[in-house]
Amino acid sequence: MSTSCFSLLILAALAVPSPIAVVAWRPWPHHFASSSNATTTSIVGGGASGAAAGLGTMKKYEGSSEFVKLRYHMGPVLTANITVHPIWYGSWSPKQKHILRAFLRSVSASAAPHPSVAAWWSTVRLYTDQTGANVSATVLLGAEHSDRRYSRGRALTRLDIQSVIHDAVNARRRPIPVNPRGGLYLVLTSADVAVQDFCVQVCGFHYFTFPAIVGHTLPYAWVGNSATQCPGSCAYPFAVPPFAAGLRKAERPPNGDVGVDGMVSVVAHELAEMASNPLVNAWYAGEDPSFPTEIADLCEGIYGTGGGGAYTGQLLVDGESGAAYNMHGVGGRKFLVQWIWHPYLSYCSGPNALDHQ
Numbered sequence: 001m002s003t004s005c006f007s008l009l010i011l012a013a014l015a016v017p018s019p020i021a022v023v024a025w026r027p028w029p030h031h032f033a034s035s036s037n038a039t040t041t042s043i044v045g046g047g048a049s050g051a052a053a054g055l056g057t058m059k060k061y062e063g064s065s066e067f068v069k070l071r072y073h074m075g076p077v078l079t080a081n082i083t084v085h086p087i088w089y090g091s092w093s094p095k096q097k098h099i100l101r102a103f104l105r106s107v108s109a110s111a112a113p114h115p116s117v118a119a120w121w122s123t124v125r126l127y128t129d130q131t132g133a134n135v136s137a138t139v140l141l142g143a144e145h146s147d148r149r150y151s152r153g154r155a156l157t158r159l160d161i162q163s164v165i166h167d168a169v170n171a172r173r174r175p176i177p178v179n180p181r182g183g184l185y186l187v188l189t190s191a192d193v194a195v196q197d198f199c200v201q202v203c204g205f206h207y208f209t210f211p212a213i214v215g216h217t218l219p220y221a222w223v224g225n226s227a228t229q230c231p232g233s234c235a236y237p238f239a240v241p242p243f244a245a246g247l248r249k250a251e252r253p254p255n256g257d258v259g260v261d262g263m264v265s266v267v268a269h270e271l272a273e274m275a276s277n278p279l280v281n282a283w284y285a286g287e288d289p290s291f292p293t294e295i296a297d298l299c300e301g302i303y304g305t306g307g308g309g310a311y312t313g314q315l316l317v318d319g320e321s322g323a324a325y326n327m328h329g330v331g332g333r334k335f336l337v338q339w340i341w342h343p344y345l346s347y348c349s350g351p352n353a354l355d356h357q
């Protein structure tokens with residue numbers, strides 16, 4: 001559902017006594033958000049990668065767990081062509097928009113070099129509805145809207161996000177279309193916009209709009225640029241949280257923008273979950289539907305083989321820039337994107353895996 005902050009993952013890691021349990025089970029953020037103020041010491045550098053080293057002989061442990069009971073709850077998944085409508089709230093540079101648009105265009109770009117974003121999406125495509133229809137292979141970049149005037153202010157509640165969507169579909173000039181069949185509304189807030197629970201509990205979330213606010217029931221997501229508010233939490237590993245500085249160095253972002261490169265993985269997370277659980281009644285684990293654990297929640301922070309706890313897993317490094325990434329997109333772009341829960345293998349999977357596919 002929501003992408004939680006890296007520092008919460010660390011707190012969760014500390015709250016669990018055994019490092020093996022940490023790498024094997026990734027709890028829903030709200031279950032641990034208030035659980036512990038454990039003093040944060042050396043888990044980030046030594047602890048997690050040490051755990052990873054200790055598990056070297058166990059090949060398939062990226063998030064794998066017998067405790068994960070992902071179930072289908074009979075609701076729809078997005079089987080029609082998906083059209084993503086970005087809504088740029090606040091101040092966005094053309095360069096920042098290019099990065100996020102390139103990622104969205106990459107999801108269906110099967111010609112990109114291996115390991116590709118499109119191959120990453122193939123795990124999302126394994127999820128089906130009651131009729132056996134798969135999540136769509138086609139993800140298109142649709143009409144966009146810019147709200148440069150911060151028309152709902154610089155501090156938004158969760159519900160305000162729906163008002164931003166209301167404004168975009170009712171704009172006097174070039175409103176974005178209402179598309180209940182495959183339309184996804186992606187509100188992106190610039191670095192100077194505060195959003196309820198941003199940085200404290202979440203980096204992004206998805207839900208569906210209420211007819212009373214927007215006039216329609218539409219799947220939507222919000223993702224914020226954390227560059228100035230909490231990059232160590234929401235743009236990890238391109239920044240590290242203050243308590244971990246000195247224990248671990250930040251990775252170089254593949255598109256040269258810590259905040260926006262960090263947003264790419266959060267956007268990917270929300271996109272995968274909107275496609276497989278658009279009305280929050282299809283694919284999720286956990287008994288409580290108000291806190292579902294969805295297909296990307298299960299793999300948060302895992303970007304490569306061996307990932308788990310605070311260890312990202314094995315990443316690729318760009319020879320020229322030294323940037324960390326794990327998949328290729330359109331136009332020679334590189335991205336770092338978290339993995340997705342594989343419904344048959346019962347562990348997290350991504351195109352850069354060294355030991356499967």
Ligand SMILES: *[C@@H]1O[C@H](CO)[C@@H](O)[C@H](O)[C@H]1NC(C)=O
Nearest residue numbers: 032033034035036037038039
């Ligand atoms: C965590 O720390 C904050 C601030 O230091 C404090 O207000 C809060 O009560 C603490 N929570 C727990 C569960 O210890």
Ligand SMILES: *[C@@H]1O[C@H](CO)[C@@H](O)[C@H](O)[C@H]1NC(C)=O
Nearest residue numbers: 122125126127128133134343
């Ligand atoms: C559709 O989903 C089924 C069930 O998960 C899977 O076996 C099949 O490979 C999927 N098809 C595609 C094209 O991904």
Ligand SMILES: *[C@@H]1O[C@H](CO)[C@@H](O)[C@H](O)[C@H]1NC(C)=O
Nearest residue numbers: 080081082108137138139140
């Ligand atoms: C869906 O997208 C494909 C391209 O991937 C296109 O060929 C097809 O016509 C689209 N279908 C609809 C109903 O728009």
